[in-house]
Amino acid sequence: xxxxxxxxxxxxxxxxWDGRLARVGKLLLFLGLGVAVGPLVGATIGTITSVVMxxxxxxxxxxxxxxxxxxxxxxxxxxxxxxxxxxxxxxPGETLRALRGD
Numbered sequence: 001x002x003x004x005x006x007x008x009x010x011x012x013x014x015x016x017w018d019g020r021l022a023r024v025g026k027l028l029l030f031l032g033l034g035v036a037v038g039p040l041v042g043a044t045i046g047t048i049t050s051v052v053m054x055x056x057x058x059x060x061x062x063x064x065x066x067x068x069x070x071x072x073x074x075x076x077x078x079x080x081x082x083x084x085x086x087x088x089x090x091x092p093g094e095t096l097r098a099l100r101g102d
Contacts, residue, residue, distance in 0.1 A: 034077060039069030 043065035050056045 030077070035070050035073050038073060039066050042069045 043062055046065045047056075047058055047062040050061050051058050
């Protein structure tokens with residue numbers, strides 16, 4: 001639970017108050033802070049707990065926590081954010097033109 005907290009609060013404190021990722025700057029802020037910093041904090045806390053309780057090796061456990069946390073944020077956060085955001089109704093042809101670059 002320690003990864004989502006800094007990953008959610010840091011982007012909001014640094015300018016993304018509404019939580020939308022429509023602009024490139026806000027998306028990069030989310031990727032940098034939510035996907036990188038959040039899992040680093042959570043991995044450090046989780047690894048210290050694992051090492052103290054189960055006599056694990058820090059250098060073995062920590063990278064696995066970081067990758068797991070980052071993948072979790074990348075998979076779960078867009079789903080949660082898309083459920084929260086208002087939907088825009090677009091004509092299918094408009095989407096195809098945008099994909100082609102017309």
